[in-house]
Amino acid sequence: MASDLTRRLNGRMFGKxxxxxxxxxxxxxxxxPMYKKICELTGINVLSAKDGLTDGIGNTQVDMSRTITVExxxxxxxPWRFRPTVSSLKVHPGEMTQVTYEVVNTQARSVDAQxxxxxxxxxxxxxxxxxxxFCFKQQTLLPNEAKQMPVVFFIDPKLPRDVTTITLSYTFFEVAAPGKKAV
Incomplete structure (x- = not known):
């Protein structure tokens, strides 16, 4: 009798x-998918499918009627210092703009970064x-090298009118070169 009860309890436990x-x-x-959705909702580290070269830039018209603040x-x-050379700019949608980020490798060895x-x-x-x-490809930084890295962009004039500020944030991290291990 006890063995039947034990078997039944073991069967229930196995099922659970x-x-x-x-x-x-x-x-x-x-x-x-949950992680991607959470990042999308919070705006954290969201990569656009079009984060590459723009398809056929064409003749964009500058919308002088409004200004967008880009931070x-x-x-x-x-092991480096990485910063934008300006903290924010005011641009008109459609206006071609260039900003520069500066990186300084503070190590005595070369690093590959993205x-x-x-x-x-x-x-x-x-x-x-x-x-x-500079985000389109990996960057190789020589020992103690300082680099000025440009970003040339424009804001599509079709940007919804309720968006008045855009923050562009870059995370710069070391990547392992083929056959090497990142530190």
Whole structure:
């Protein structure tokens, strides 16, 4: 009698553990889309599918009737100093603008690094058109080297009128070169 009760209890426990294991797998599977959605909602590290060269820049008309404040931010994960040379600019939609970020490698060794952009508000990413950007490719910094890295951009005049400020933030971090391990 006790062995039947033990078997039944063991069977229930096995069932509960199996359900928990399936739920854990499902949560792990859903984690990536959930993370992307949370980042999209909060505007953190949002990468635009069009974060590359703009398709056919064409003849953009400058909208002189409004001004957008573009704020520049820099975050670094590595042994260097990284900052924009200006903290903000006022631009007209459609106006081609260039800003510069400065990076200084403070180490006695070369490093390969990459910049990842993010935008706030997130919806502005679709209207922020970069023509030239240091974020398009990895940067190699020689020991104690200082670099001025340009970003040439314009704001699409189709940007919704309620957006008056855009923050462009770059996170600069070391990447491992092929066959090397990042420190």
């Amino acid at each position: 553990l199996a359900v928990i294991a399936v739920m854990m797998f499902g949560f792990g599977y859903a984690l990536v 520049f931010d820099a975050n670094s994960h590595g 910049a990842i952009p993010s935008y706030a508000p997130q919806q502005a990413a679709a209207y922020f058109k970069k023509v030239e950007c």
